[in-house]
Amino acid sequence: MIKESVVGELEKIVGKVDVLRSKEALKAYSYDGTTSWIREPDIVVFPTSTQEVSAILSLANTERIPVTPRGGGTNVSGGSVPIEGGIVLCTTKMNRILKVDKENLTATVEPGVVLMDFNMALARQGLFFPPDPQSFLGATLGGVIAENAGGPACVKYGVTKQYVLGLEVVLPNGTILQLGGRTIKNVVGYDLTMLFVSSEGTLGVVTKAELKVNPLPPARKTIMAVYSDVALAGETVFRVLEHGVIPDKIELLDNWVVNRIEEMMPMGLPKDADAVLLFESDGIPEAVEKETERIVELSKSYGAVDVRVARDTDEANRYWLARRAGFAAVFGKAPTVFAEDVTVPRGQIPALIRKCKEIAGKYHLEMCILGHAGDGNLHPAILTDINNKEHYDRAVKAMDEIIEAALDLGGVLSGEHGIGLEKRAFFVQTQDPNVVDLMKGIKALVDPNNIMNPGKIW
Numbered sequence: 086m087i088k089e090s091v092v093g094e095l096e097k098i099v100g101k102v103d104v105l106r107s108k109e110a111l112k113a114y115s116y117d118g119t120t121s122w123i124r125e126p127d128i129v130v131f132p133t134s135t136q137e138v139s140a141i142l143s144l145a146n147t148e149r150i151p152v153t154p155r156g157g158g159t160n161v162s163g164g165s166v167p168i169e170g171g172i173v174l175c176t177t178k179m180n181r182i183l184k185v186d187k188e189n190l191t192a193t194v195e196p197g198v199v200l201m202d203f204n205m206a207l208a209r210q211g212l213f214f215p216p217d218p219q220s221f222l223g224a225t226l227g228g229v230i231a232e233n234a235g236g237p238a239c240v241k242y243g244v245t246k247q248y249v250l251g252l253e254v255v256l257p258n259g260t261i262l263q264l265g266g267r268t269i270k271n272v273v274g275y276d277l278t279m280l281f282v283s284s285e286g287t288l289g290v291v292t293k294a295e296l297k298v299n300p301l302p303p304a305r306k307t308i309m310a311v312y313s314d315v316a317l318a319g320e321t322v323f324r325v326l327e328h329g330v331i332p333d334k335i336e337l338l339d340n341w342v343v344n345r346i347e348e349m350m351p352m353g354l355p356k357d358a359d360a361v362l363l364f365e366s367d368g369i370p371e372a373v374e375k376e377t378e379r380i381v382e383l384s385k386s387y388g389a390v391d392v393r394v395a396r397d398t399d400e401a402n403r404y405w406l407a408r409r410a411g412f413a414a415v416f417g418k419a420p421t422v423f424a425e426d427v428t429v430p431r432g433q434i435p436a437l438i439r440k441c442k443e444i445a446g447k448y449h450l451e452m453c454i455l456g457h458a459g460d461g462n463l464h465p466a467i468l469t470d471i472n473n474k475e476h477y478d479r480a481v482k483a484m485d486e487i488i489e490a491a492l493d494l495g496g497v498l499s500g501e502h503g504i505g506l507e508k509r510a511f512f513v514q515t516q517d518p519n520v521v522d523l524m525k526g527i528k529a530l531v532d533p534n535n536i537m538n539p540g541k542i543w
């Protein structure tokens with residue numbers, strides 16, 4: 086419980102209207118995209134400046150009150166759930182795009198800018214921000230940075246960390262740090278900017294970011310390759326890349342996902358396919374034409390039974406809308422869904438797919454696979470029900486085995502969703518203990534009173 090005197094102080098810092106304590110508000114800020122982790126905060130505050138963030142953290146630090154930073158609340162690892170109560174510090178009112186510098190291909194933003202709004206503003210100047218988590222309608226840049234988010238376009242463009250040139254960060258004691266800069270190259274001491282990228286709000290609050298942006302490619306084409314064996318689709322991914330063709334996107338949807346999407350909103354996906362791969366090629370028109378031809382040839386030679394090149398933007402948009410609907414189609418079909426985020430070296434995608442199917446069969450579970458195959462990042466999803474203990478226990482065992490299989494194949498626990506609350510046990514079990522100790526040491530140095538998003542990562 087927060088003392089009334091502290092509530093009064095918070096109201097003085099941000100103003101009364103930017104402090105919420107109603108029952109409804111606390112409920113609304115008690116969960117995130119996982120939906121399975123729920124804990125109400127004691128209070129929600131909406132700062133509008135770096136100075137206000139600094140004053141809030143300084144007060145919380147003195148009073149030893151947990152603070153959970155929150156952007157859009159779309160993460161799927163429990164990251165923005167205030168698991169120890171306290172203050173939710175929501176950045177959605179720090180949502181200004183401060184500068185777009187076309188000459189230097191950079192932009193300066195506040196953390197609460199929604200990714201979609203950022204890209205709309207950039208598009209007006211012929212620019213775009215490549216990392217494209219499929220939650221872009223709600224995810225904020227602060228959350229994108231704190232999770233080092235990726236998306237379909239990471240095959241060619243890389244993940245968020247490749248686009249963060251500098252950060253303004255407020256530490257738990259209220260100190261404001263300026264990290265990095267505005268240049269593409271910067272090797273001045275330890276790279277502390279990167280320490281905050283993917284730190285999941287456990288080290289401080291990002292209050293400003295200097296981001297690299299790219300010119301919008303003048304041409305794009307979408308190609309759908311249809312497979313009668315999902316593992317062959319997996320093989321095509323690394324074969325295409327091996328032949329020197331780097332599409333910006335390669336996404337995989339299996340038969341189950343395709344059919345759920347078609348039930349939800351018919352998009353013309355082939356319902357009898359075991360899997361489809363969606364490719365996008367972008368760049369100058371001549372290169373896109375050539376690359377599209379190669380993708381068609383290579384997909385066929387590695388087992389596609391049909392390959393369609395979208396005739397126009399409408400058809401292409403339909404396919405990508407279908408892909409974006411994938412998660413909704415899956416999550417709507419069971420009371421509880423485990424959506425994994427394992428990532429393997431791309432050559433191991435077929436082996437991972439086979440292993441997932443074997444594990445689902447062994448535990449008699451309904452499982453589907455979708456994901457960013459071009460990055461080796463798959464989201465095998467198991468449908469279960471937390472209220473059916475016997476079924477749920479089987480699902481947990483299966484998920485554990487999928488993670489173990491990915492690690493055995495040289496992969497990692499999470500490609501883009503982070504550890505949060507969801508994977509804490511696995512994090513500690515699977516990482517080098519010396520690495521975990523070093524991370525804990527860094528956390529203790531930066532946040533000795535453990536007020537920043539406590540209970541996360543380990």
Ligand SMILES: Cc1cc2nc3c(=O)[nH]c(=O)nc-3n(C[C@H](O)[C@H](O)[C@H](O)COP(=O)(O)OP(=O)(O)OC[C@H]3O[C@@H](n4cnc5c(N)ncnc54)[C@H](O)[C@@H]3O)c2cc1C
Pocket residue numbers: 117118153154155156157158159160161163164165176196217218219220223224225226227228229230231232233234235236237285286287289290291292412413501502538
């Ligand atoms: C339908 C759907 C599709 C998705 N697709 C993808 C995908 O393709 N790729 C992908 O990578 N992720 C994906 N995600 C996960 C999620 O959307 C991303 O992690 C996103 O970056 C989170 O942004 P957010 O603003 O919602 O952050 P939140 O969920 O609010 O917070 C995420 C984490 O960041 C911290 N945080 C937030 N703001 C700050 C700040 N200013 N300073 C410090 N820490 C902060 C929080 O404490 C929390 O730990 C998807 C989620 C959904 C629901």
